[in-house]
Amino acid sequence: MVTPTHLIVGAGFAGSVCARELAEAGKQVLVVDKRPHIGGNAFDVRDAQGVLIHPYGPHIFHTNSKRVFEYLSRFTDWRFYEHRVLAQVDGELLPIPINRTTINQLYGLELGKDQVQGYLDSVRVPCERIATSQDVVLASVGPDLCEKFFRGYTKKQWGLDLSELSAGVAARIPTRTDDDDRYFGDSFQFMPAQGYTAMFEKMLDHENITVRTGTDYREVLDGVAGAHIVYTGPIDSYYDQCHGALPYRSLSFEHVHHADTPLQQTVGTVNYPNDHAYTRITEFRHLTGEQHSGTSLVYEYPQAEGDPYYPIPRPENEALFAKYREMADRESGVTFVGRLAQYRYYNMDQIVAAALKAMEDHLAPAGA
Known part of the structure; x- marks a missing residue:
């Protein structure tokens, strides 16, 4: 492998967009992810019954940004879908x-x-x-x-x-005075026609990009001395939580398949604000439009421990994050981008926009 000029930590939206932008600028890029797959939390895969599911909970794409939509359209066809x-x-x-x-x-x-x-x-x-x-x-x-x-x-x-x-x-949740029952009101509401993983595969398919999954970035640091790091993981982890741990909310998922049955819900997701330990149930065939003799659903259970999913927006957490951001701002060889690295409750399109902006800044000529 050619010695990389850039090490991307994380193969989700932030890392994959950054990798593609760098590769097209002629940089040699190594992308590593500790999980055994690309796509981050947007990764999708067929379950044992052949239904395309989202193992980490439903991901519904929506945006008002024409630029973001056109950018991702380079790597996927779309299926029109308005989530209800x-x-x-x-x-x-x-x-x-x-x-x-x-x-x-x-x-x-x-x-x-x-x-x-x-x-x-x-x-x-x-x-x-x-x-x-x-x-x-x-x-x-x-x-x-x-x-x-x-x-x-x-x-x-x-x-x-x-x-x-x-x-x-x-x-984030509007109140409407008409009968509009769409969950999102964005101009562009679509799902990747072949799924998110297929989109990420195309995004990372470039001669200047090497991908290694199941790999902690610390394992490769010695071999990429001098490479610029694009870090998309939790910013407090990068600094070994020297100021204390930033709070994140986690989730656990219960995936269920019902064989030889029609759709169980009339819409993609049903919320349970006051009943049960789970917050919502999502039925994937609504999202993908796929036909199958059975149906697969996921129950979401929020929890305090586990993989970090959501930065918790509170003033005291923002104050703690500011300490890490000050450290990050002094770094010349590391770019922090993404929901966990920037401690922001970003939607997918916002992550893409942030990654594009970060790479524009990084690749801009000195003094520009």
């Missing part, structure tokens, strides 16, 4: 995000589209200073909808009350 989610509340399955249908069904009302905002204004709790996710929800939909849809789900998902999370978490 129902929440089980008071024994009913109701659309989430909350819309006119949700309110009318839940309360037995017949609000017209021009009446929904007035109803919400009548129940919401105005807040002069929005500081927490509780402030966001109460100011948007009031206390009853907060309790029915948000507080229990948040407690399970994050292990924290709404009042203990930064405002940005709840702000």
Whole structure:
């Protein structure tokens, strides 16, 4: 192998985009990932029954960025897919995000589209200073909808009350006054037609890229002396948690297959904000559009320990991250990019955008 100019730590979205950009710029790139596969948490694979599943939970692509969509389109065809989610509340399955249908069904009302905002204004709790996710929800939909849809789900998902999370978490979920029942409102809503893993394979298929899975990056450092490192793992781990461990939320998954049965759910995902230990059930054939005699689902159980999935947005965690970011800013031979490296609750498209920007900056001529 040619001596690499760059070592990429992690073969998920951030690492794979960086690797491709560097390779096309003529750099020699070694990509390593401690897992036995590429794709990071977006990795997909066929289960024992032949159904394409996401082992690390559902990944639904959506973006408003034409640039990100066109970039990924180089490596995949797309299947149009608009994700829909129902929440089980008071024994009913109701659309989430909350819309006119949700309110009318839940309360037995017949609000017209021009009446929904007035109803919400009548129940919401105005807040002069929005500081927490509780402030966001109460100011948007009031206390009853907060309790029915948000507080229990948040407690399970994050292990924290709404009042203990930064405002940005709840702000990710809109409230609608019409009947739009799509989970996302983005301009581009598609799934990779052949799956995420196939997309990553094409992205990493370049003569200047070498991929080694099942490999901890520390195992190869001696052989890549002088190479610039692109690090996409947890930033606190890179620095041996010298300032203390950054909190992350983890997940465990229970995958279930039902043989010779039709689809079990009417939509891709059903949330359980107040019942059961799991937060949601996703049925993969909705996402992929594949035909099969049976169906495969995944139950998600949030937990404190395990692989890091979500940075936990709280002011004290941001303050701790700032200490690591100060160290990272002083590094000349390392670029930190991605959800874990930047301690940001990024969506997939945001990770792609961050990786493209990081490589633009890195490859820019000195002084440019």
